[in-house]
Amino acid sequence: MKSSKTTVFVKKPFGERLKLDFKRHWQMYLLALPVVVYFLIFNYAPMVGITMAFEKYQINKGIFGSQLVGLANFKRFFTSPFFWRLLRNTLLISFYGLLFSFPLPIIFALCLNEVRNKGFKKTVQTISYLPYFISVVVVVSILFDFGKANGLITNIATAFGWDGGAVISSAKWFRSLYIGSNLWQHLGYNSIIFISALAAVDPTLYEAARIDGANRWQQTLHVTLPGIAPTIIVLLILRLGQIMGVGYEKIILMYGPSTYETADVIASYVYRVGILDADYSYSTAVNLFNSVVNLIVLCTANFVSRKVNETSIW
DSSP states (O other): OOOOOOOOOOOOOHHHHHHHHHHHSHHHHHHHHHHHHHHIIIIIGGGGGGGGGGEEOOTTTOTTTSEEOTTHHHHHHHTSTTHHHHHHHHHHHHHHHHHHHTHHHHHHHHHHHTOOOHHHHHHHHHHHHGGGGSOHHHHHHHHHHHHSTTSHHHHHHHHTTOOSSOGGGOHHHHHHHHHHHHHHHHHHHHTHHHHHHHHTSOHHHHHHHHHTTOOHHHHIIIIIHHHHHHHHHHHHHHHHTTTTOOOHHHHHHHOOGGGHHHHOOHHHHHHIIIIISOOHHHHHHHHHHHHHHHHHHHHHHHHHHHHHHSOOOO
16 A cells, blocks of 8 residues: 655745845846845935924924824915815816817827838838927927917917917916916827827738638727737826826926916925925925825736736736
């Protein structure tokens, strides 16, 4: 009678496994080291400054010597007369950007994918990429030139019934100019990743679809879009994680007292109270609120995507 033997695998401690893995793949760890150091120095170390949001910060006492005030800075922001205006403007600009700036690069990439003339295709791609390399300062200068009283955009708007003068000084036109210029500047560049995803779709799927009698539109609907769907979903999750992240650089270059009502966002408000007014504790609290909302939206979108279609960032 043969005796059965049971093999027992003993899991090594984490330290030993890490040491063994390092010996085997030390080259990979060495390659990753500069990136890890970069994030530690420039992303994680500055997070110590978050404590300023809960303090009445004084420069002479430093972060660890200033008086703790709890949630007073947050209460001040939530009860501020500017709170709802800032929140509304930030969400609206982000929503409009998501509504137009996210799907249009996908449509543009799909259209380029259908072009069979390689010379024409490359020419269009090159022209569409060029605006991305123009400085934001130059783009805003163009907007000011075209949006002044006798500028091109103002003249076109006047031809369609606008009688409010220079559009660059109008609060009603700010969001349209901001979103439109962003779309013009980033359309071609944002389409690169979708063009790359389209190149990875298996050509045999198109051949099978043609054998089944599918036309070009049906091939796009049932082969192309499902093929790039994971890329679209991941980028959408990342974009939702920046829903409150409207940058202040272009905003402060474009806005003025006449456009504050629709142009002032949380990032530009943080710039004014933090840098110009030197109210560091209050501006840190406002920015921390902004970051927490972004994190919550990102985690929620990732969770929903993982449950619905099993595609997620983590």
